[in-house]
Amino acid sequence: MTPPIPLRRVGNTGLAVSELGLGTAPLGNLYEPLSDTTAQSVLKAAVSAGVHYVDTAPYYGFGLSERRVGDGLRGHRDIVVSTKVGRLLHPEPNVTNDSMRCGFRSPMPFTPVFDYSHDAIMRSWEASLQRLGLARIDLLYVHDAGAATHGAAHAERWEQLTRRGGFRALQRLREEGSIRGFGLGVNETAVCIEAMNYGHIDVILLAGRYTLLEQGALGELLPRAKADGTAVIVGGPYNSGILAAGTRSKAAPRYNYAPAPAEVMARVAQIETICERHAVPLAAAALQFPLAHPQVASVIPGIASVAQLFETLRFYRASIPSQFWEDLKSQGLLRDDAVVPTETTR
Numbered sequence: 001m002t003p004p005i006p007l008r009r010v011g012n013t014g015l016a017v018s019e020l021g022l023g024t025a026p027l028g029n030l031y032e033p034l035s036d037t038t039a040q041s042v043l044k045a046a047v048s049a050g051v052h053y054v055d056t057a058p059y060y061g062f063g064l065s066e067r068r069v070g071d072g073l074r075g076h077r078d079i080v081v082s083t084k085v086g087r088l089l090h091p092e093p094n095v096t097n098d099s100m101r102c103g104f105r106s107p108m109p110f111t112p113v114f115d116y117s118h119d120a121i122m123r124s125w126e127a128s129l130q131r132l133g134l135a136r137i138d139l140l141y142v143h144d145a146g147a148a149t150h151g152a153a154h155a156e157r158w159e160q161l162t163r164r165g166g167f168r169a170l171q172r173l174r175e176e177g178s179i180r181g182f183g184l185g186v187n188e189t190a191v192c193i194e195a196m197n198y199g200h201i202d203v204i205l206l207a208g209r210y211t212l213l214e215q216g217a218l219g220e221l222l223p224r225a226k227a228d229g230t231a232v233i234v235g236g237p238y239n240s241g242i243l244a245a246g247t248r249s250k251a252a253p254r255y256n257y258a259p260a261p262a263e264v265m266a267r268v269a270q271i272e273t274i275c276e277r278h279a280v281p282l283a284a285a286a287l288q289f290p291l292a293h294p295q296v297a298s299v300i301p302g303i304a305s306v307a308q309l310f311e312t313l314r315f316y317r318a319s320i321p322s323q324f325w326e327d328l329k330s331q332g333l334l335r336d337d338a339v340v341p342t343e344t345t346r
Contacts, residue, residue: 005050005316008297010080011202011231013181015138017080017298018052019291020316023235026304027068028061029105033098034304036068043072045306047079049313055205055235055300056132057084057143057185058124061106063131070132081134082205084143084185085124085170087112103257114150116142116157118165125173136178140170141185141205145195148188158194167199174202183230187256189221196228203297207235208256210293212243212286213267215335222295231297234290238301239264243286246272271333278324284315285324292341 007016027039046054056069066083073079089110098107128137142161147154160166170182181202184195192204204225210217210232217232225232238244241254247269253260260268268282275282290296303309325340334340 002049003317005052007052009231010139010181010233010297011229013139013202013231015080015180016052017233018050019298020051020287020312021053021055021233021298021300022046022051023300023302024054024056024065024069025060026302027056028059028065029098030060030103030302030304031105032304033105038305039068040072041306042303042309043069045309046303047073047076049309052078053080053082053298053300055082055185055233057141058089058128058131059084059087059102059112059143061104062101062108062110062112063089064104064106064108066128066131067133070134074133080138081132081136082139082141083128083132083137084141085121085128085166086114086116086143086145088115088120088124089113089127114144114157116145116160116164116166118169120160121166121169122173125169125178138180139203140173140179140182141203142166142170142183142195143185144187145184146186146188146191148190149186161195162198167195171199185235187236189217192221193224196224196230200228201230203231203233205233205235205300208239210234210290210296211237211239212271212289212334213239213255213264215338218335218337222293225295230295232293232295234296234299237286237290237299238283239286242268244283246282248272267333270331271328274324274327274331274333277327278321280320280324281315281318283311284318285320287312287315288318288320288341289338292339294339 005018056065092111095109098105150157173179183201183203185205187207240257242260245251255264328334
């Protein structure tokens with residue numbers, strides 16, 4: 001019998017999520033179109049396999065992912081659902097097909113507009129409930145905040161969250177019981193510290209910044225999250241694909257949603273050499289590594305097909321010898337203070 005996927009607590013929210021969750025950017029037609037039938041098959045197979053946590057966002061396909069997630073999860077009250085706020089979807093009548101926009105091949109006739117203010121947060125939450133067709137959203141993440149995303153506009157966006165009430169709206173929703181918790185869904189660590197300095201957040205969805213390839217979050221973010229009781233969800237465990245496809249695939253390797261630079265390719269190639277020495281799939285090591293840290297509640301790779309889901313489950317359950325992790329550290333490919341999986345944790 002296949003063992004169940006263990007649950008982990010999400011800070012002090014009272015929620016528990018499966019340590020392997022489902023990221024649904026692919027269900028919003030990230031990079032390539034996906035049929036409704038395929039999307040529903042992925043969701044059904046994930047739930048059947050014991051995946052207890054599903055994350056989506058208005059930005060993923062400009063509403064398409066949320067619509068598909070709601071259709072797939074309606075009636076499953078035990079599944080924890082998260083979505084995001086920070087972008088409003090404005091009607092765009094000039095959209096007539098699924099040509100690539102912002103990385104998505106979605107025909108949904110909307111364009112995303114950043115707004116983190118109090119009223120925009122409330123409008124975004126209500127609109128997500130309607131698109132999902134669900135009575136409840138468990139977790140809300142402020143999507144793509146931070147200077148790395150907004151550059152010179154960060155100060156203005158941060159003012160929307162603080163002086164103009166964005167965080168106050170989220171606190172209100174949590175206090176009223178409309179959501180169980182909130183936090184940030186970002187690709188950078190500095191804004192997480194900034195948010196924790198401003199007030200308590202329940203959870204951080206950190207994409208691509210605590211992975212087999214980079215562990216900068218060990219310096220300040222993860223210790224601070226532990227001190228504050230803030231859970232961490234790890235998104236992008238494959239760093240946009242480079243840790244899944246590797247450097248020897250025919251597919252063009254991606255890192256941070258763009259072609260992988262030479263220095264990243266070289267580092268991944270070194271990791272691949274050690275993987276081959278121990279007969280460890282690169283993707284298995286990438287998926288299991290972040291789960292070893294006690295502050296991490298779940299890892300949520302994006303999955304685009306049922307076959308990919310089953311492959312992910314195999315990677316999640318693959319046996320990895322302790323010597324593999326020791327070799328990565330000895331070669332300077334993993335930080336010495338990185339917590340690694342053991343036979344008892346896996």
